[in-house]
Structure formats: C-alpha cells, structure tokens
Amino acid sequence: MANKYLxxxxNGHGGVIDGLYQTPGKRSPLWSDGSILYEGEFNRAIINRLVEMLTIDHINYVNITPEYEDISLNERVRRANTYYQQSDEQLNCVFLSVHSNAGGGKGYEIxxxxxxxxxxxxxxIFFDKFKGEFPEANMRVDTLDNDPDKEADFYVLKNTKMPAVLTENFFMDNEHECKTYLMTHEGRDRIAKAHYNAIKAIEEFGL
Ligand SMILES: [Zn+2]
Known part of the structure; x- marks a missing residue:
C-alpha cells in the first residue's frame, strides 16, 4: 500500500504522572463503585492503540504529544504546522485529535x-467507519453549540493548516457510555478500530 499521508x-489533554492526573476537570464523575475516568488517559489509550496498528501497517504517523504533561494548545498547533511545512505532495499531513465528550448527551461526534x-x-469517512463499528450508538451531527470546553478543543482545528479532524468519543459523564465504551478494553479496542478503519480507507482511496 502506498503511504500517502502523515x-x-x-492526545487531548494531559496524562497521569505518578497517579496524578495532569489536567483539571476533563474527567468523568466519581461513579458509585469508586471508579473514575480521566479523559487524557483515555485519549492516550486510543492513540497508543492506533500507534501500534499503524506501525504494523507501515502507515506514517507522528504522536505529536507523547508527553504525559498537558501540552498547551498553542504548542500542539505549532508542532503540527511544523510537520505540515515539511510535508510535500507525496506525504500530506492529516491532524487527528482524540477526545471524549462531556456536558450531558450520548454518542459520538466528529x-x-x-x-x-x-x-x-x-x-x-470517520463518521462512516464509526457507524459501521457502533451501529447501536448515537451519531451526533450538527451539534455545534457554545460549550466553552469544546471551543478550547476546537482551537487545534482552527489553527492547524492541514486537514484536521477531532473525534469526541462518547460521553464520559454518561454512566452507561463511560462504563461500556470508555473504561473497558473491549470498548477502547472498538473505538481505536473505528479510527483505524477510517485511516485505512483514507490511505487507500485518498481525500
Ligand atoms: Zn477533550
């Protein structure tokens, strides 16, 4: 397969260092069984799965935020645009940011x-592959609202120079979705698979 994209x-937000989540907010409620999801940990779990799958398939990628510290949005954009400036028509950049949603709702958004x-x-293409992997789930379209958290996430979409997609993978404040999709191996594998299927389709057919 020809490698056409970088x-x-x-990874949205920070990770966990020595048991300490690096980002304020950006977490599920503390569930009655004592469990909690940190969004940045989940985002990394999905990106790490993608890294493994793309490596095996010889698809070009860079994890632009390998740190566990919360990297500023400005720095994330700077890194992405630096790769973009180095790319050429043989290797086009696509930016993919992985998140989980909050604020009351269910389903996924792209x-x-x-x-x-x-x-x-x-x-x-991402919608299509998500629908294929999650026929039972709610696909949210045209849901742009004035949620300030989302505005912060969108900074990376507005300021990156290449095609850019941000996935909001289910709602971490929806107990069913959090415990079914976000906090289980199976759910995380399926979410990674949906992203992977979209990447594979774009690699095969182009944008
Ligand atoms: Zn987020």
Whole structure:
C-alpha cells in the first residue's frame, strides 16, 4: 500500500504522572463503585492503540504529544504546522485529535474546522467507519453549540493548516457510555478500530 499521508496524532489533554492526573476537570464523575475516568488517559489509550496498528501497517504517523504533561494548545498547533511545512505532495499531513465528550448527551461526534473541504471529506469517512463499528450508538451531527470546553478543543482545528479532524468519543459523564465504551478494553479496542478503519480507507482511496 502506498503511504500517502502523515497522520499527526494528538492526545487531548494531559496524562497521569505518578497517579496524578495532569489536567483539571476533563474527567468523568466519581461513579458509585469508586471508579473514575480521566479523559487524557483515555485519549492516550486510543492513540497508543492506533500507534501500534499503524506501525504494523507501515502507515506514517507522528504522536505529536507523547508527553504525559498537558501540552498547551498553542504548542500542539505549532508542532503540527511544523510537520505540515515539511510535508510535500507525496506525504500530506492529516491532524487527528482524540477526545471524549462531556456536558450531558450520548454518542459520538466528529468535528472539523470550518470551510475546509478535505477535513469534511475526512470527517465523512470517520463518521462512516464509526457507524459501521457502533451501529447501536448515537451519531451526533450538527451539534455545534457554545460549550466553552469544546471551543478550547476546537482551537487545534482552527489553527492547524492541514486537514484536521477531532473525534469526541462518547460521553464520559454518561454512566452507561463511560462504563461500556470508555473504561473497558473491549470498548477502547472498538473505538481505536473505528479510527483505524477510517485511516485505512483514507490511505487507500485518498481525500
Ligand atoms: Zn477533550
């Protein structure tokens, strides 16, 4: 398979260092069984699965935020745009940021920057593969609202220069979704698989 893209993989938020989650907020409620999900840990679990799958398939990628510290949005954009400046027509960059949603709701969402045709094409492919992997789940479309948390996440979409997609993988404050999809090996494998299937389709057919 020809390698046509360089996937710029972005773990949303910080990770856990010595048991200490690096990002305020960005977590599930403390569930009655004592469990809690930290979004940044989940985001890393998905990106790490993708790293393994893409490596095996010889698909080009960079984990642009390998640290466990919470890297600023500005720095994430700077790193992505640096790779973009080095890319050429043989190797086009696509930015992929992985998140989980909050604020009351259910299902998954795929966001793109406004007015970027290639991002929209990529997002359509991601939607398609998510639908294939999660026929039972709620696909949320046209849900743009004024949620400030999302605005912060969207900074990376607005300011990266390449096609860019941000996935909001289910709602961590929805107990069913959190415990079914986000806090289980099986759920995480399926979420990674949906991303992987989209990447494979884009590698095969292009944007
Ligand atoms: Zn997030």
């Amino acid at each position: 996937w710029l993989l972005d 966001y793109t920057s406004k007015g970027e045709t290639l991002s929209d094409k990529a997002a359509t």
